[in-house]
Amino acid sequence: MIHEQESIVIKTVARLLVPFIQLFALYVIMHGHSSPGGGFQGGVILAASFILLSIAYGLDEVKRRFSIKALTVLTSAGVFLYAGTGVLCLLLGENFLDYGVLPVVEPRGMGMLAIEIGVGITVMAAMVSIFHDLLDFE
Amino acid sequence: MKFLYLALTLATGGLLIFGALDMPAWGDPNSPANSHVSPRYIEQSFHETEVPNMVTAVLADYRSFDTLGETTVVFTAAICCLLLLRRFRKESGS
Numbered sequence: 001m002i003h004e005q006e007s008i009v010i011k012t013v014a015r016l017l018v019p020f021i022q023l024f025a026l027y028v029i030m031h032g033h034s035s036p037g038g039g040f041q042g043g044v045i046l047a048a049s050f051i052l053l054s055i056a057y058g059l060d061e062v063k064r065r066f067s068i069k070a071l072t073v074l075t076s077a078g079v080f081l082y083a084g085t086g087v088l089c090l091l092l093g094e095n096f097l098d099y100g101v102l103p104v105v106e107p108r109g110m111g112m113l114a115i116e117i118g119v120g121i122t123v124m125a126a127m128v129s130i131f132h133d134l135l136d137f138e
Numbered sequence: 139m140k141f142l143y144l145a146l147t148l149a150t151g152g153l154l155i156f157g158a159l160d161m162p163a164w165g166d167p168n169s170p171a172n173s174h175v176s177p178r179y180i181e182q183s184f185h186e187t188e189v190p191n192m193v194t195a196v197l198a199d200y201r202s203f204d205t206l207g208e209t210t211v212v213f214t215a216a217i218c219c220l221l222l223l224r225r226f227r228k229e230s231g232s
Binding site: 032033034035036038039040068072075076078079082083086096097099106108109111112115116118119122123125126129130133134136 | 186187188189190191193194195197198199202203205206208209210212213215216217219220222223224225
């Protein structure tokens with residue numbers, strides 16, 4: 001179990017850094033199909049921001065803001081979004097995960113973006129949830 | 139019994155090494171992977187997927203079944219940790 005840090009330096013730096021880390025994580029996920037990056041990398045960066053918060057402010061504070069139930073739901077929601085994109089392509093009359101038929105501009109890029117977002121959500125929620133489960137175990 | 143396991147492990151390892159010896163040299167320009175698959179990705183992936191990042195095009199479009207499996211592995215790891223480690227009930231008095 002991690003408790004709140006005494007040091008004001010650690011707490012202030014963590015508080016200042018977390019928004020930038022999360023913004024960068026979202027950039028890595030959203031830009032994954034046109035520059036280096038993607039769901040796995042962005043999800044892990046996003047999870048790192050929550051883990052940094054847990055180390056600086058204690059597990060209970062993070063749990064109060066981002067409940068562990070929501071994390072569990074998000075873990076499966078990401079896989080659901082991924083597989084759902086595939087099934088949507090199937091319903092529109094193409095093969096599973098063949099994004100060409102999606103009714104948007106640049107359907108292949110948007111399909112990839114959708115599954116990258118799914119991967120990012122799952123990886124983020126899984127990392128944070130594993131971190132919490134391991135540290136809560138006494 | 140220990141020696142049987144050791145012999146089995148060594149035999150399996152030997153078989154795997156023997157099989158790996160026949161693989162094409164790493165980076166060999168004439169290996170099947172470099173002469174059939176890679177040129178197709180390099181030349182066609184932008185026209186076929188409209189995405190400038192070739193790595194993502196391979197990961198998320200050509201091989202998206204594989205990526206779905208990888209995501210499911212991460213999901214399964216999280217669920218296993220949840221089932222093994224999380225306490226679902228508040229213990230009374232502790």
